[in-house]
Amino acid sequence: MSYLGITALNLKWALKGPATRGYPLAPRRVIADSRGALAFAKANCIYCSVCRKKCPTGAIGVNRNQKKWAIDRLRCISCGYCVEVCPKDCLSLTTYMSPPTVTKDREVF
Amino acid sequence: MARTIIPFGPQHPVLPEPIHLDLAIEDEKVVDVLPSVGFIHRGLERLVERKDFQEFVYVAERICGICSFIHGQTYCQGIEELMQVEVPARAQYLRTIWGELSRLHSHLLWLGLLADSFGFESLFMHSWRVRERILDQIEATTGGRVIFGSCKIGGVRRDISPEALAVMRKELDVIERDMREIVDVFLGDSSVKRRLQGVGVLSRDDAYILGCVGPTARASGVAQDMRSLGYAAFRDIKVEPIVRTEGDSYARCVVRCAELFQSVDIIRQAIDRIPPGAIETKVTGFPDGEILVRTEQPRGEVAYYLRANGSRNLQRFRVRTPTFANLPALVRMLPGANLADVPVLVLTIDPCISCTER
C-alpha cells in the first residue's frame, strides 16, 4: 500500500518551481523551424499563381494584371506547400503567429 | 428495483469530445447501455472528390489531432503502394521516429486524462508536463505541435539534422526519467489501483470476438500489433506486442505505460540506425486501383481503404479507426459497473471521437 510516491513527486516539483512560464511577463520561447505565419516578399513575385493553385485551403489570391497578391490569414494553415512550390522563393514561413483579428479581411500586398 | 436512464454526454467533464451514452441504472449499477455517435461528423471522406490526391494528405492528417501524423503516413503508404513508389530508407526512418513520438505524447495525454477521470489532478498535471517536452521535440523537428505536416507522398517534407537527432536522443533520456517517475505512481499508488483493478474486465474471447484493437485488445491477452507487419522502419526494428491477460482497467494502464518505454526504445534504435540519403522520391502521374492499408496508431489498428481511377481525385476513401473498433468492447464492459466508474471505463479504451466520425 503506497500513497507516498505522489507526495514525493509533488514535493520535488513544488521545490523546483513552476514548469510553466509566466506569460506574458516572461517572453515566449521561440523554437527555430516552427511553422508560423506566412511572409511574402513582393519584390521577386512574378504573379504566376502557382501558390494560389496549390494552396490546399484556397487562402491565397493573385491578380496578375493589377500585380496584387493577397492572403486570407484565417484560412492559411501554415502548411508550407506554397513555400515549396513558389518558383521565385518569395514565400517563407515565420516563427510567429499572425496577430488576432476580429474581421475576416484579406491582407493585400 | 426501478430502472432509471441517465444520459452521459455528449457534453461531460471527462470527455474532450462528444459521445453520448444512455445508461440504464438500477441503484448505482449500470445494467444496460446504448451509445450514440455522430455529433461531429465532418464529411472528410467525401472530400477526396474535391481535393487532389497530393493535397489530401493535409486532410488525412486532420482526421485526428492526436494521431495526426500516423493518419497522414497511412494515407501516403497506401498511395505509394498503388503508384509503386519506392520511399527512401531515410524517410521511412523519419516517419517511424515521428510516429513513435506521437504515440508517446498520445499515451501521456491518455494517462493524464485517466488520472483526471478519477480526480487525481496532480498526477494529471505531471503527465502533461512530461508530454510538453515531447511536443517541443516535435515542434523543433517538424514545425508543428499538433499537425506535423511533414509527411508527403513519396517521402517526408523535412529532414532532421544529425545534430537535432543527437539533441533528441539526449532529451529522450530526460523524458524517460520523468516518465519513469509518473509511471511508478500510476502503477504503484494504492488509490489508483483501487480505482482500476478488477474494474471493467474484458475477457480474451470478448476482445477477440468484438474485434478489439490496440492496447484494449493487448490488455485482454490478444497479441496484436500492426507494427509487426513491418511497415516503414519496422522492417528492421522488431516490435514485440506488449500483452497482459487480466483484461481490467489496470491492465490497460499497464500496457500503455510499458508502451511508452517501448516507443522510447524504438526511437533510440531508429536514431542509431538511420541511414543517410534522400528524403523523398519525386512522384509523377496519378494512382490507379484499390488498396487496403493498416498501421498501428496509439489507439490501435487503423485501416484505410483507397480506390483510385487514374485521375487527380480518388474515387473512394474510407477509414476504419481504432476507437470505432473498440466501442463494442466499451458497451460490453459497462453493464455491471458502478456509475462512478463509467468515466474511467469510457477513458480506458482511449476514445477518439473525431477519428471515429471523421
Ligand code: SF4
Ligand atoms: S508562386 Fe511565388 S512567384 Fe508565383 S505568384 Fe505565388 S508568390 Fe508570386
Ligand code: SF4
Ligand atoms: S502555407 Fe499552406 S495554407 Fe498557407 S497559404 Fe501557403 S499553401 Fe496555403
